[in-house]
Structure formats: C-alpha cells, structure tokens
Amino acid sequence: MKEYKLGSIVAMKKEHPCGTNEFEVVRLGADIKIKCCKCGRIIMLPRIEFNKKLKKIINI
Numbered sequence: 001m002k003e004y005k006l007g008s009i010v011a012m013k014k015e016h017p018c019g020t021n022e023f024e025v026v027r028l029g030a031d032i033k034i035k036c037c038k039c040g041r042i043i044m045l046p047r048i049e050f051n052k053k054l055k056k057i058i059n060i
C-alpha cells in the first residue's frame with residue numbers, strides 16, 4: 001500500500017505540461033488535490049485515479 005499524507009511530495013507517472021512530475025499533496029479526501037512543484041498549478045483527482053497515476057512517494 002502506498003502511504004502519503006498532507007504535504008507529501010509525490011512523483012506521478014505522467015509529467016505536468018511544465019515538465020516536472022513532482023507534486024505536493026495539498027488536500028486529502030475522496031478527491032486528492034496536488035500542487036505542481038514547479039509551476040504551482042493545482043490538480044484535483046478522485047483518490048482512485050490518483051492511486052493509479054502515482055509513481056512513487058518522494059518525501060512522506
């Protein structure tokens with residue numbers, strides 16, 4: 001099981017258009033909000049989709 005919490009830095013399988021795949025978890029719930037570490041844009045994903053697209057946890 002992949003463990004992450006608020007503030008965790010995660011790597012996603014797919015890069016953001018700005019060129020990084022590192023994001024910070026900024027909201028946890030049924031939907032997960034992640035903030036791009038490079039450009040600061042926020043993306044919201046249903047938790048199940050987030051888990052599928054998650055590559056690894058960089059910093060818990």
Ligand SMILES: [Zn+2]
Nearest residue numbers: 016018036039
């Ligand atoms: Zn970005």
